Amino acid sequence: MTNGPIRVEREISGVRIAIETGQVARQAGGSVILTLGDSKVFAAVTAGKAREDIDFFPLLCDYREKNEAGGKIPGGFFKREARPTTKEILTMRLIDRSIRPMFPDGYKEEVQVLTHALQYDGKNNTDVAAMIAGFAAVRISGLPFDATLGAVRVGRVDDEFVVFPEDPVRREESTLDLVVSGHEGGLAMVESSAKQLPEEVMVDALECAHKVILEVVSLIDELTEKVGKPQAEFNAPAVDEALKAQVFEREEAMTTAVRTQGKQDRHDALAAIKNECVATLTADCDGDDLGARTKTIKNMLHDLQQHVERECILSGTRVDGRAHDKIRDITVVPGFIERQHGSALFTRGETQALASVTLGTPDDEQVIDGIEPEYKKSFYLHYNFPPYSVGETRRIFGPGRREIGHGMLAERALMAVMPTREQFPYTVRIVSDIMESNGSSSMASVCGGCLAMMSAGVPVSQPVAGIAMGLVKDGDREAILSDILGSEDHNGDMDFKVAGSGVGITALQMDIKIKGVSRELLSTALEQAREGRIHILRKMLEAVPGPAPEVSDYAPRMETLKIPGDKIGFLIGPGGKNIKAMQAQYSVRISILDDDGNVQVFGTDSTQVKACKDAIEASTQTPEVGTRYTGTVRSVRDFGAFIEILPGVEGLCHISELAHGFVGQVTDVVNVGDEVEVEIINVDDRGKVKVSHKVTLPGGEEGESDGGDRRDRGGRGDRGGRRRERSGASD
Structure with a gap:
């Protein structure tokens, strides 16, 4: 067995993979740091004493993504990682499902395989790296492990398989996300999502994956040989053949029981046989012997039931009477x-x-x-x-x-x-x-x-x-x-x-x-x-022949619109004032989807949703010359009236644009609070708006108002003439 740091490294399908051991976590049964590209994952394996009080293999596989691996600090009050995320749990399951079948039947030592990400390079995902690291740590630990495992991710881009695809490619371009573990004898575990790929393509992908897995297995075997730690032998408990023969005498009765139709009825029939068998074969036992013998008999009954069910299937008929390819009702x-x-x-x-x-x-x-x-x-x-x-x-x-x-x-x-x-x-x-x-x-x-x-x-x-x-x-x-x-x-x-x-x-x-x-x-x-x-x-x-043509009456109604990007701030308002007011007024939820101005309005009342959409469009549109609005007079001056044509947008209607004839005072035509129809006649470079009321009146035409400022309008027309007449009369 070699002391000191050990490193193996090779390029597999264009990706550099390195495994190191002997430098950190040296008190663990086996520990490694695996590098995939520039991503790094740590794995450690430890084993405890065998537990005779249980009838299962106490294996714990854990995987964590420490925030520092991605250059982040955890959110929340405590600024510390808490319960595992969904991705972490899924990675734990990938490791567990691969490793568990590789330990011998009857093995009851408590084993922990703990992995966590040390570094993420933004390209090479750490989940498959954690799988390989965990497999390597188990292999060099000396535990009785059936075979060396390897793992790989396979994608598919432009009808070509991509091994260890980088994350941006996997998320945006690939039609396949396939994670596979396996050994020299074949595959062990498969987890995949795909975009409606044919069955033969999936088989080809699995075959491609296994070829790469063999290279990973070879790398781990190289590390194992350099470490040189002997593999422990596991001797399964001796089987009491005489007792087993007595239990297996009930094979015919067990066959009848497993063929009982209905899950609960089948369970009751099996329970009756098991209870009878335990009672009969433990009649002469007491104390500790009773508990140990009962446990042994139950394990043998489990083996008998498994044997009977498998034989039923292989003989052509399943336990519920179905053919092999028959689907239940x-x-x-x-x-x-x-x-x-x-x-x-x-x-x-x-x-x-x-x-x-x-x-x-x-x-x-x-x-x-x-x-x-x-x-x-x-x-x-x-x-x-x-x-x-x-x-x-x-x-x-x-x-x-x-x-x-x-x-x-x-x-x-x-x-x-x-x-x-x-x-x-x-x-x-x-x-x-x-x-x-x-x-x-x-x-x-x-x-x-x-x-x-x-x-x-x-x-x-x-x-x-x-x-x-x-x-x-x-x-x-x-x-x-x-x-x-x-x-x-x-x-x-x-x-x-x-x-x-x-x-x-x-x-x-x-x-x-x-x-x-x-x-x-x-x-x-x-x-x-x-x-x-x-x-x-x-x-x-x-x-259900197909999707319903419309969403349910109880589902939220939705309207989509687009506003100018520079109007997003106005829609939101200071501290969210405007958007909150609209949501309260119309009983809706307004979502601003992006910086381009895409907006969605949701609510249970379609009328209110539509009204809110119209209000948003009205309040965020850009005033254009020639557009008519019904506005509200907000203030009156000697020279004209300021009329709000859009929420937050006021236009000046000069006194000369209020009516066709002479207007002595603005209040002769409009007052604060009046609603009047106006047309935009000018918008200057600063966004100042000028409007006309008279062009909307009978006999009014767009040509009557040129939209220019006062010095461009030439003579004063009727108003000027009348003033001169009044001036002459007084003389």
Whole structure:
């Protein structure tokens, strides 16, 4: 084993990747600093003692983006990072889903894989870097790990795959965002969003990803060899073969039980067998022996149930009697909650999602802030999985990692068909509440969410459906399952969720527990998933043929307009005075979208919304010669009247422009507060406005007022003549 800093480095697909160890966190079981481009991520792995009081592997994977990595200071009162962001949680899940299957069955030592971003270069995202760093730290730690893992991100620009795409390219140009982990034996985990790509393109992308993963694996193996730490051996507890034989005597009864129709009835039948088995085989035990033997028997019963279910599937018929490619019965109830902006109840077998859509304003956009540049989301989906959906009780907390992950998968599936802001200026929020669950609740959220959006009048470019698939493989025997149950998910060798339209795939998620899944098998599985997806889409379109032509009566009304950019300040007013007054007067919300002057007005009353729009247009338009207004006299002077033609804009109507004949005093024609029609006759370089009332009167023509100043008007006409006559008479 080598002491001191160790570094390995190579260029992979045009990106420099370096891994260092031995300089920091030397008391951890394994620690590395990984550099991808100029982004850096730290990872450390530690292990505790085995816990015999549990029947699961206590693995914790954590990822954090420290604000200093992006040159930022956290907001808020405490100026410190708090709970993990959605991106951090999703990255934790990417690491966990990749690593967990690689530890041996029965391993119960507490393992922590902690990663955080040290530096972000603005191009190379730190999520995949954290995955590779975590895999490397585990590999050099000496823990009993089945294989070296690698990870990669693949994009697609101009029909060409791009490996480790830079963030600006990934966000703005790529039609694919694919994150894959794997080993020499194949793929381990897949997470992807796409813009309706064909199945074969996805298979090609996975094949491209695996080739790059092998290079990453080679780099980590080079580091592992230089570190030279021996890998610990794990010896699984000895199996009591005699006791196992007694438990497996109930295989026939277990087979009958697992074929019981209905989730709850099946659960009761299985519980009866398990209770009988435990009671019979522990009759002679007491004290500590009773607890230990009971636990052993329950583990064996779990293995027996798994064996029986897999054999049922491989023999041709699933536990609920369906063929491998059969989809459960589907029912759709659009508009299930009448006063919501859009809703749908989607039921597939014993899985049910109630999806609700709420339409909001640009002010309702979600602000995403982290080490990357801040941006806003006008579409987001929240997924809830309450305990009653599976007939259980548990403490109620906020959304867990699983709920965050499932919600984001459904959101990505629908994002590809969302209209642009120009096509549909609303902010869209979907909430999917799982009312029942027996497999594939995230894909039910995709179906329900799409139906709810169409019910709400969101003009999606294509309807989208999702389906959960499974694979059971034993030697040469294999079965690809459509629309899997919860138990088939648990007992299978691969589960994958595919969402998309009739055009192509919009989201893909895979968790692969075995090695050696061939390209042909992946292609067959994705084709079967496509057929199932098309079947589900047909059922959905029977209930909701397309987006509603208009938004719900309960949704906010919206009007869009554009004002001159230099009028934005006037619309807002000092301290927001003007915009607040308008919002209060018309009971609306006004959103200024950008510095170009694009404005949206939202409200529940379409009449008020339209009136507010008209008022904004009137108050922000630029006065032009020849335009007529009905204005209000604001003040009177000897030489004329000042008339407000627009909010905050007054024009001078000279006494000579008040009427055709002689006007002795301004107040002979108008007084303060009068409403009069005027026409703009001049706007000078300083923006001063002159108006005429007489050209709007019968017999008035635009030619009667030239719009110039007084010295340009020549003689005084009638008024001058009359004064001379009066002057002569007095003489």
